């Protein structure tokens with residue numbers, strides 16, 4: 001299900017005259033190259049069409065100047081698109097008036113920047129609480145919420161320090177805490193880790209991946225680093241010269257690179273080092289509850305032509321599997337027939353999962369770090385992906 005729909009969005013920079021000229025020429029249908037030459041305007045992004053799904057970590061990757069920041073800034077209207085529409089949760093944000101926009105920015109969406117943007121004279125907790133202060137939320141509530149956010153990014157104990165007392169990585173965590181404090185549905189991150197050194201950067205990437213499962217939140221993450229893109233993204237949009245060259249899962253880039261540009265872009269990526277279960281597992285819409293009757297479970301398996309099925313509990317937690325051969329419609333109590341197998345984590349590396357396969361079992365269940373069932377993965381899925 002999509003949360004953000006970007007439809008035919010273009011963003012043109014320049015004088016009003018240049019913008020109008022570019023717009024007119026674009027609409028007349030001459031080539032983008034010619035429009036750029038003739039109008040002298042900067043067409044930073046052109047005709048972007050994307051749907052971003054609820055709960056996914058969506059990565060926008062591309063070289064410097066390809067239009068990534070311009071695009072992400074359209075999502076909270078820091079940039080107002082010159083053309084096109086952006087719908088978020090079904091509402092056209094490009095049509096928002098001032099009040100609607102203010103509410104939207106306070107509650108629904110937040111942004112983390114590469115250069116932190118902390119207020120140097122304020123303590124960490126007051127930096128994090130700043131957004132709540134602007135909303136005139138009382139001090140006790142805002143400090144409580146800020147402390148919660150500080151804890152969630154691992155900075156407990158640092159709340160009374162000033163920004164200059166913190167390392168770059170820690171400052172970036174403060175930036176994240178500040179974005180999380182209003183509990184937004186959507187988190188925008190514009191090259192948040194590009195300025196950090198590689199080890200800190202890896203820690204931050206891993207933490208964000210597990211935070212993602214905890215938060216159940218949609219993240220739009222920008223990077224110019226292909227390795228980071230593949231490591232982080234559920235899906236990736238590769239941009240070049242203001243347009244999307246390819247869109248898909250990490251695995252789909254390797255399986256079907258759209259053109260030579262994409263091939264070149266990915267050629268230095270070491271798949272075995274970065275691909276995770278989440279890039280290749282089979283997503284399941286729904287599986288039976290472990291409390292359902294044998295008849296219902298059999299019907300489910302027959303409809304889908306399955307010889308076994310995974311089961312979940314009331315909280316969507318993985319609850320084992322059951323073989324069709326063990327069931328008849330008259331089985332009263334199925335609990336004794338439920339078997340279990342160690343699930344793999346969505347964020348586990350494929351190379352590590354491979355070791356866990358026993359030859360006789362056809363697939364392994366995949367869970368997120370909250371234990372929620374997500375789907376399954378087979379040995380051949382993995383071998384195909386890293387081959």
Ligand SMILES: Nc1ncnc2c1ncn2[C@@H]1O[C@H](COP(=O)(O)OP(=O)(O)O)[C@@H](O)[C@H]1O
Nearest residue numbers: 013014042044063064065066067068069070071
């Ligand atoms: N405010 C602006 N005014 C004029 N040109 C801009 C502005 N912001 C971005 N651009 C231009 O738009 C293009 C895309 O920039 P940007 O979105 O920042 O790319 P990226 O984030 O991928 O490096 C560049 O040519 C840049 O110079």
Ligand SMILES: [Mg+2]
Nearest residue numbers: 068069070191
């Ligand atoms: Mg940028």
